[in-house]
Amino acid sequence: MTAEVITIGDEILIGQIVDSNSAFIAKELNKIGISVFQITSIQDDKLHILNALDEASARADIIIMTGGLGPTKDDVTKYTFCEYFDDRLELNEQVLEHIEELFKRYKVTPISDLNREQAMLPSKAEVLHNEYGTAPGMWMEKDKKVYISMPGVPYEMKELMEREVIPRLREKYHRPFIYHKTILTRGMGESAVANKLAAWEEKLPSHLKFAYMPDIGSVRLRISGKGQDEGALISDVEKQVEGLYEILGDIISDEQDEDETIAVQISKILTAEKKFLAAAESCTGGALAAEFTTHPGASKCFKGGMVSYATQTKVEMLQVKKELIEEFSVVSAEVAEAMARNARKLFKTDYALSTTGNAGPTKGDSDAEVGTVYIGLATPERTYSKKFLFGNHRDQVVKKAVYKAFEMILKEITA
Template sequence: MKATVVTIGDEILIGQIVDTNSSFIAKSLNQIGIEVNEMLSISDDKKHILDTLLQLQNKVNLVIITGGLGPTKDDITKKTLTEYFEDTLVVNEDVLNHVTQLIEQYFKRPITQLNKDQALVPSKCEVLFNQVGTAPGMWMEKEGTVFVSLPGVPFEMKHLIENEVIPRLIKKYDRPFIIHKTLLTYGVGESLLAERIEEWEDALPDFIKLAYLPSPGSVRLRMTARGKDEDMLEKVLAEKIALLEPQIQDCLVGLEEDDTLQVVLGKLLVKENLTIATAESCTGGKIASVLTSVSGASAYFRGSVVSYATVAKEDVLGISNQLIQEYSVVSTQIAEAMALSVQKLFKTDFAIAVTGNAGPLKGDSNAEVGTVFISIATPKEVFTEEFNFGQPREKVIDRAVNKGLELVYKEILKNYKK
């Protein structure tokens, strides 16, 4: 079964807002075995909308549209759908009562004609009642295609997808199972990883597809199986993963469908009852930001010192000027001093320290641009690795963040015994 997601709104096309609706809808459909083969963003223009509907008619089984259902004159989706289906608008009394109650009781003002017009719907549509907003969703069918129109406000769209659209789709269509399994790897590039597992990948059956999803410092291997027999799909996926894991054991973080390394690391720290802190120079606090982006990070993350300037390394972390003058701020010695100092300051089991030249200028050191020293302080020792992440500046910072998390994660797995 094929679907297309269409977002309507000039604000998307001019980059004023980012379209998050499409990704949510696609993921929701995928979970029930409906494949999205196209995402479109189009303008608030009647002819453009009509042309898009005509092109999609009978090309796909399902079209989900978001946007253009508000009370203002530039919201034309409902009127355009009415024209496309050769229909007329009628008042839906349930929607009108809901809108009236919402405006008069919640917003404490008289209802306007524009608000009342929210209750106008095409006579041929099935109304999808919007309990969290004023614009109802609309379900309409023409020949071999179902058209679903939803408001563009994300929380309203999500409510209707979860409570109205998905249940109807499950009831209406016989769908295949689509199962995803994702392995998270760190420290090995996409091309090297592909070479290493080429023979394993070539032996995958036709109903399993492998996708490489690279990001700075990591590659996610996403396996997707499609078919009618869910138990068989799960069984074969498990068998294939069992064959793959020994081949990538040195870079495998784990089998996690949605978890990033910071989430996996956080779970490990909680499990082992460990704590961590960071001392950051060239990364400017980004490692701390990534760690604390995880809900519940306060259980293991104690704090950070962003010693960006040399004087901060001296005054806050207590690193001697003599050591800095002898080795420079971008060096193994300073990175280790930073790690040990912040570990002591926050009384943690582990600490990550980063110092380097992210560029484009060298700053207070003569080390080559792109050079980064990352130190990990453990309960028993401190060690440092040197990298050159090249340029541009953003890549250096992102790679340093990911590498720091990778190093401490592997160190906990390999050496630490509580």
């Protein structure tokens, strides 16, 4: 059972937006045993859409499209659907009623004819109700193939996938079982890990796949399998996992859910222990707090943070002593520790993280070399800091600093 994902929109092709839709769709399909054969991005153009549909239908059983369903004249997907399926547009009263209700309840601007026209849909299409938007999804079938069209707005697409598309696919198709197991390693680079696993990989059964997923400070190792016998497949994968532990036991830190980041791990532990965390950030500019609060439930353990980017802010708002900064520099262990200690007091938390450093490209208020970062951690028992050298790429310095800060707090709360 294979699927192809087609994303429509010039804004993707010119780099104006990042295509996160296809990644979400592929992950959701994979969970129910449907493999994605190809992902394609095309212009919002009738000929391009028709060609993409023809090519995808030759490769896949399920063709899923996102984008091109808005109220503007450059959104042509449903018109192209009519041509491809030899169909015509007709008014769907239920969709029109939903559009009018959305404008009545949530919109400041009056409803227009262009908005109402979104209720004109191919007569052969099964409508997929879009609770959050005016463009409904569409489900059509031709020559034993399923064609699904959804709006490109990510939160609308996700709701349609979860509530409309996945349940229908589950009901329609008998699918194989797919099982993944992800092992998280820390402290060793991808090439070094690969060297240790070379002989083990040679013996891996052909029905299993192995992948390296390097990240800042860690490498995730994923074993995947597909089959009709769920129990046998899980047993096969778990047997190989045992082999990984025999070879890499000293650097394996955890077994991970595909969606479980280090921030989620920290959050789960702190929540279970009814502990709270705060942050005082300088060089990371709020990235630490942003990463920690991207997942639901973070409010149960994260009280807040302060971006004390300027030296003056550290002194006036975070109450770091001016004399301390003058003596040791704003990028120093002493200042990092003062930031963490004061943040813990300010937010009344059990733990507090701090970051101060030189992300570049210039040195700023310190003479420290670009890439130098001090990370502080205040706990109920002590306050300490670590110095890191993260190179000269600004974005990577910030990402590495956030990850190392998370590593420090995770090690502290799991010791």
